[in-house]
Structure formats: C-alpha cells, structure tokens
Amino acid sequence: xxxxxxxxxxxxxxxxxxxxxxxxxxxxxxxxxxxxxxxxxxxxxxxxxxxxxxxxxxxxxxxxxxxxxxxxxxxxxxxxxxxxxxxxxxxxxxxxxxxxxxxxxxxxxxxxxxxxxxxxxxxxxxxxxxxxxxxxxxxxxxxxxxxxxxxxxxxxxxxxxxxxxxxxxxxxxxxxxxxxxxxxxxxxxxxxxxxxxxxxxxxxxxxxxxxxxxxxxxxxxxxxxxxxxxxxxxxxxxxxxxxxxx
Numbered sequence: 219x220x221x222x223x224x225x226x227x228x229x230x231x232x233x234x235x236x237x238x239x240x241x242x243x244x245x246x247x248x249x250x251x252x253x254x255x256x257x258x259x260x261x262x263x264x265x266x267x268x269x270x271x272x273x274x275x276x277x278x279x280x281x282x283x284x285x286x287x288x289x290x291x292x293x294x295x296x297x298x299x300x301x302x303x304x305x306x307x308x309x310x311x312x313x314x315x316x317x318x319x320x321x322x323x324x325x326x327x328x329x330x331x332x333x334x335x336x337x338x339x340x341x342x343x344x345x346x347x348x349x350x351x352x353x354x355x356x357x358x359x360x361x362x363x364x365x366x367x368x369x370x371x372x373x374x375x376x377x378x379x380x381x382x383x384x385x386x387x388x389x390x391x392x393x394x395x396x397x398x399x400x401x402x403x404x405x406x407x408x409x410x411x412x413x414x415x416x417x418x419x420x421x422x423x424x425x426x427x428x429x430x431x432x433x434x435x436x437x438x439x440x441x442x443x444x445x446x447x448x449x450x451x452x453x454x455x456x457x458x459x460x461x462x463x464x
Contacts, residue, residue, distance in 0.1 A: 219243065219245075219266065220243065220258065220265055220266030220267055221267075223241055223243045223258065223260055223266075224260050224265065226239060226241050226260075227239050227240055227241075227260050227261065235260065235261050240259060240260050240261065240262070241260070242257060242258065242259045242402055242409075243256070243257075243258040243259075243260075243266065244256070244257055244258075244395050244398050244399055244402075245258065245266070245395075246391040246392065246394065246395035247391070248384065248387045248388050248391050250384060250387070250419070251384050251387055251417070251418045251419040252387070252415070252416060252417055252418070252419065253387050253388075253390065253391035253415075253416040253418075254272075254391070254413065254414065254415045254416060255391060255394050255395050255398065255410070255413070255414050256269060256412065256413050257398055257409055257410050257411070257412040257413070258412065259412070263411075263412045263429060264412075264429040268429075269413075269429065272413075284296050284297040284300065284301060285297060285301060285303065288350070288354050288356060289356075290356065291347075291351050291356050291357070291360045291361065291362045291372070292376050293356075294347050294350040294351045294354065294356060294362065295343070295347045295373055295376045295377065296376070297350060298343050298346045298347050298350060299332070299343065299377060305346050305349065305350060306346070307331075307332050307342075307343065307346075308328065308329075310329075310342070311328060311329025311330060311331075312327055312328060312329055314329050315327050315328070315329045332377075334374075334377050334378050340370065340373060340374060340377065341370070343373055343377065344366070344369050344370045344373045347362060347369070347373055348362050348363075348366075348369055351363070360372075384418075386418065387416065387418055390416060390418070391416060394410075394414060394416075398410055410426065411426075411428050412428060412429055413426070413427045413428075413429050414426050414427075415427070422445060422454075
C-alpha cells in the first residue's frame with residue numbers, strides 16, 4: 219500500500235512532487251485494547267516502510283526444532299500444522315488422497331490444507347496436538363493437558379493467531395481515522411502529525427508523535443484521561459474535548 223501511494227506522486231519540471239498528486243494515506247489498526255493510526259503524506263512524513271519497526275514481529279520456529287525437540291505446547295501444534303510426518307495434517311491429507319477420499323490439489327498428490335473455520339479440521343489438529351504434547355511431556359500444566367474444550371480454544375489461538383477484537387477500541391480507531399479524513403478533505407482542523415497511539419487497557423491514554431523523514435528523536439506528547447468509579451460518559455467525553463487544541 220505504501221509503494222502504491224508513492225507511485226501516484228507526479229513531479230514538476232524542477233523534480234519536486236506536485237501538491238495535487240500527493241495522496242495522504244490514513245492507516246488504522248487495533249490489537250486487543252491497543253490501537254494506532256498513521257497519517258502518511260509522501261515526501262513530507264516518514265513513509266510506511268520506515269515505520270515497519272513499529273509493528274510487532276511474528277515469531278517463527280525452525281522445523282527441525284518442531285520435529286525433534288519441541289519445548290512448548292505451541293511447538294506441538296505448529297508441528298501438526300506444518301510437518302509432513304505421521305501425525306501431521308499434510309501426511310493425513312495425502313493418505314486421504316491415496317484412499318480416494320479427497321481430491322489431490324497438485325500433481326504431487328497433496329490433499330487440501332486445513333480450514334481454520336472448520337470445526338472438524340480444528341478438532342483433528344487439537345487431538346493430534348494433545349497426543350504430541352503427551353509424547354514429549356508438554357501437556358501437564360498447560361491447556362493441552364486440561365479439558366478438550368480448553369485445548370481446542372488454545373489450539374485455535376495458535377492456529378489463527380487470534381488477538382481478541384475489542385469493540386470499543388475498534389470504534390475509537392475507526393472514529394479517529396474518519397476524523398483525519400474529514401480534516402484532510404475539509405481543511406477544517408490541523409491533521410494529526412502524524413502518528414497516534416491508543417492505550418485503553420488501563421484507563422485511557424493516547425500518544426501523539428511526529429515521525430519525519432530525518433528526525434526520529436522527538437518525544438511523544440502524552441495525554442492521560444483517568445477513569446474512576448465516578449466517571450460518566452458525559453464527563454469523559456467533555457474531558458477529551460477540552461484537551462483538544464483546534
């Protein structure tokens with residue numbers, strides 16, 4: 219997306235970007251109770267690629283570790299998902315193809331991949347994950363060693379990398395993103411310059427930070443709105459409004 223926004227920029231005779239061709243990018247996202255928005259203006263703010271360090275990295279585990287030396291219950295689940303040996307989805311799928319129960323998805327005789335939204339597929343992965351965890355003494359004291367329901371939802375969390383979607387956080391980030399679009403189109407207020415972080419896990423706080431092309435040393439301005447038992451929706455709303463500078 220960032221490359222696409224940059225590709226839309228046109229240049230004048232002097233080699234500088236023309237104002238009409240610079241299209242701002244508003245990006246909003248949430249993760250649990252936290253959220254953030256980015257307002258990226260090509261050649262005026264830090265581009266999207268330069269912000270990659272701000273996004274969480276996905277942890278990966280080598281297949282040799284998953285196959286021979288699993289150290290956590292999650293490793294057992296990943297092995298069932300990704301491995302090719304007996305007890306893994308790929309091995310089972312090939313057997314189904316060979317028996318004529320499933321159709322091959324390629325010339326090598328591989329069967330279909332698992333569907334994370336299919337309860338029967340997830341039940342199979344859960345059962346095999348429990349067996350593998352028991353084999354390597356990793357089930358006791360973990361969800362894979364408790365009831366099947368707990369193991370099932372634990373497997374879902376690993377397979378789908380589920381991060382709970384919090385409706386209030388989604389609504390706030392969506393509203394902030396729309397507000398930025400209105401400010402840009404209507405020129406009715408100062409546009410966020412150019413990153414805002416929302417933390418709503420304990421109370422409510424935001425951080426505003428300017429990410430520029432040649433300066434990443436600016437400290438964020440933090441606003442904290444404490445929520446107590448006496449806080450009402452009206453007072454909370456008014457406190458936020460009063461903190462804005464237009």
